[in-house]
Amino acid sequence: MSPRSLEAEAIVLDCQDHGEADLIVTFFCLDIGRVSGIAKGAKRSQRRFVNKLELFSFLHITYSDLANSSLLFIHDAELHASFLNLRKNIALYTTATTIREFILMAMRDGERDENLFRLILWALHNLDMKQPHLSVLALFLVKFYACIGYKPQMHACLSCGTPVLSGLEYRFNYLSGGIVCSACPSTTHQAGIRLSQGTVKILQSAQDMPLERLHRLKFSGPVLDECLNVLHYYGRHLFQRDISSWNMLNSCGYMGKRLARQAQR
Ligand SMILES: [Zn+2]
Structure with missing residues (x-):
């Protein structure tokens, strides 16, 4: 059985490369606080994650818990606000x-x-x-x-x-x-x-x-x-x-x- 899919309101605090294609993202979330998750294929995916996993973005994420790991598995992210002006100044x-x-x-x-x-x-x-x-x-x-x-x-x-x-x-x-x-x-x-x-x-x-x-x-x-x-x-x-x-x-x-x-x- 696949793990249960959960949702959270999240602010991106950090984003690190992980291998060729993945990203490890640190969030501060409304309900679950500070957590890190792996976004598989995020560096290649143009659909699910593009321009979303940027520092300071405010997101609605869908995730599941990973067995034997403190990392979350990030399925998807929807952008609430990218705070674009921060990136221009x-x-x-x-x-x-x-x-x-x-x-x-x-x-x-x-x-x-x-x-x-x-x-x-x-x-x-x-x-x-x-x-x-x-x-x-x-x-x-x-x-x-x-x-x-x-x-x-x-x-x-x-x-x-x-x-x-x-x-x-x-x-x-x-x-x-x-x-x-x-x-x-x-x-x-x-x-x-x-x-x-x-x-x-x-x-x-x-x-x-x-x-x-x-x-x-x-x-x-x-x-x-x-x-x-x-x-x-x-x-x-x-x-x-x-x-x-x-x-x-x-x-x-x-x-x-x-x-x-x-x-x-
Ligand atoms: Zn005094």
Whole structure:
């Protein structure tokens, strides 16, 4: 008897050649989380898989479980969205690649999270709509850390527990994952990155705002720089490694160019 055919909503996170004709594809799926599957003959098939098994594509896949293997057998894929604009613009593509790297670092095979699935779609959709890419990245990361159980404490001082007050200065202590106020002893205070009140406020808003309204928040200027800096350092600390695509964002000059433009104003 042939194995039962199953279906899933899936986002393509990785695609590797396997032999002459096959592809091994890593997906993040709504119901079954991170999984990898083999698409037999995908490099030759012009019918079933052409232009579908591309990074970031949002698909409806038909698959079955393979005996004695953690790999799925991918029968077919239907395209919901290819996010074509990502493939035409290197800044958008590099941002999507950075988002993908965070997901691959955080989620192991078999781990699922419906909120994260929706967040990834939100980010890809907003990038595809050509929303400011670094603002999308910052908003994604704020929500992403909450999804994976490392929501930074932005509403009260980690050390004394006092809710954020307008007269105080705050630093983000990425070792403990939250803000520390300037009234607290400098030993805990020193290990952090200084944040303006505007940055603290917008990070709080991003944490509190539901996904369907998140696009209304726009990070820009020095606040965006501070947010990205903090979110980057926090991620490097959590995963204990460099975020290599972040270096690509930098080396492509996007952050640098934007900062240079600001300096000229
Ligand atoms: Zn404090």
